[in-house]
Amino acid sequence: xxxxxxxxxxxxxxxxxxxxxxxxxxxxxxxxxxxxxxxxxxxxxxxxxxxxxxxxxxxxxxxxxxxxxxxxxxxxxxxxxxxxxxxxxxxxxxxxxxxxxxxxxxxxxxxxxxxxxxxxxxxxxxxxxxxxxxxxxxxxxxxxxxxxxxxxxxxxxxxxxxxxxxxxxxxxxxxxxxxxxxxxxxxxxxxxxxxxxxxxxxxxxxxxxxxxxxxxxxxxxxxxxxxxxxxxxxxxxxxxxxxxxxxxxxxxxxxxxxxxxxxxxxxxxxxxxxxxxxxxxxxxxxxxxxxxxxxxxxxxxxxxxxxxxxxxxxx
Numbered sequence: 001x002x003x004x005x006x007x008x009x010x011x012x013x014x015x016x017x018x019x020x021x022x023x024x025x026x027x028x029x030x031x032x033x034x035x036x037x038x039x040x041x042x043x044x045x046x047x048x049x050x051x052x053x054x055x056x057x058x059x060x061x062x063x064x065x066x067x068x069x070x071x072x073x074x075x076x077x078x079x080x081x082x083x084x085x086x087x088x089x090x091x092x093x094x095x096x097x098x099x100x101x102x103x104x105x106x107x108x109x110x111x112x113x114x115x116x117x118x119x120x121x122x123x124x125x126x127x128x129x130x131x132x133x134x135x136x137x138x139x140x141x142x143x144x145x146x147x148x149x150x151x152x153x154x155x156x157x158x159x160x161x162x163x164x165x166x167x168x169x170x171x172x173x174x175x176x177x178x179x180x181x182x183x184x185x186x187x188x189x190x191x192x193x194x195x196x197x198x199x200x201x202x203x204x205x206x207x208x209x210x211x212x213x214x215x216x217x218x219x220x221x222x223x224x225x226x227x228x229x230x231x232x233x234x235x236x237x238x239x240x241x242x243x244x245x246x247x248x249x250x251x252x253x254x255x256x257x258x259x260x261x262x263x264x265x266x267x268x269x270x271x272x273x274x275x276x277x278x279x280x281x282x283x284x285x286x287x288x289x290x291x292x293x294x295x296x297x298x299x300x301x302x303x304x305x306x307x308x309x310x311x312x313x314x315x
Contacts, residue, residue: 002060003315004049004106006071007113007307008032010088010140014304015048017061018312022124024305026052026061038094046103068107069100070314072116072307074143076159081110109314113137115152115161116310117300118145121263123313126301130260134253135300136163138268141176142184146257164188168248186245189221189268195238196224207232225271243278250279251286254295265300272299 002025007014009032016027030048033041049069053061073096075086081097097108118135127133127147137143142164146153154160164184165177172181185191197216200209207227212218227235250262269275280297284290300306 001067002065003067003312004052004069005116005308005310005312006045006069007116007304007311008045008071008073008086008089009113009307010074013045013048014308015045015052016305016308016312017052017058018309019060022120022309022313024308025058026054027308028052032089034088034090038091039099041089042096042099042103046100049104063104066104066106068109068312068315069104070109070111070116070311071096072111072113072311074113076112077110078158081108083110107315109311111152111311111314112143112145112161113307114143115145115154116314117143117265117302117306118147118263118310119152119313120302120306120310121265121300122147122150124302124309125263125306126298127261127263130296132257132259133261133263134161134163134257134259135263135265137266138188138264139266140188140190142188143266146259163249163253166252168245183245183249187242187249189266191245192221192224192238192242192268193219195241196234199234199238203234206234208235221268222270225274229274239278243275243282246279247282248286250283250295250297254283254287259295261296261298263298263300265303265306269299275299 003018005016005018011032012029014029016024019025028048055062073086074088077083083091083094083096085092096110100108114137121127121135122133133147135145144161144163146161165182167181168183168186169181173185174180175182175185196219200216207230211223224235228239
């Protein structure tokens with residue numbers, strides 16, 4: 001039997017057929033279409049799934065062999081499979097499970113995208129074998145998922161684990177959620193880019209600007225990290241500031257939850273050891289009992305496949 005996993009993102013939807021060993025047999029993608037009504041968006045996802053099911057490619061790829069379908073969304077859903085809020089897709093209180101089952105009648109599961117990535121990493125990724133782990137996505141925003149004894153921890157009402165919207169700085173930078181000073185405004189890729197663009201007018205000589213072809217709007221997190229590797233003073237200053245915020249976040253998480261493993265994913269994590277080594281040095285300063293063993297801090301190993309595989313694991 002196979003399972004279908006959908007990684008539903010703000011700009012694209014990745015869909016894969018996953019075998020019993022959690023390997024992706026075949027995958028495809030379609031663009032996310034916010035301009036379409038919900039039912040039409042579901043039609044496109046179902047059409048893509050049907051296109052994957054080609055027994056000529058692999059004899060397993062038939063509708064009869066599909067055991068279940070799982071979807072990871074950048075939002076929250078309830079136990080009925082109703083998406084309560086998914087801002088990136090413009091979905092509020094939409095019946096995703098029933099809409100799918102009207103088209104393909106298979107068991108259908110829906111979960112937050114960071115939670116499904118956390119699950120995949122804990123089963124076949126870098127946190128496999130641990131009894132507790134936290135996965136943090138460092139991208140446009142901050143996503144996070146908590147795994148305890150092999151299961152996603154969602155809290156009493158399904159919204160647990162939203163690390164990105166804990167307050168890091170009282171009355172700080174306004175956040176898209178309506179609060180001020182959220183972790184997301186200091187530890188995301190967007191935050192690092194904002195810091196760089198704010199400083200560039202006073203540092204026109206910076207490598208950051210030349211790497212961005214002289215256009216501040218082209219600055220991204222990778223450029224800041226690359227300039228830091230080249231010894232650019234502004235990039236070094238921005239990097240140290242960013243690592244300070246990251247250290248506070250990881251230290252606070254350790255004080256509260258004390259997981260075995262903390263996994264960093266998302267675009268920022270592609271900085272690899274440059275990022276990892278600096279955070280490993282910084283975060284113990286913010287841990288209360290830092291003479292005891294600290295969580296193992298790692299970069300996610302499954303990359304873009306985590307969303308598909310984790311969604312397929314939801315059954």
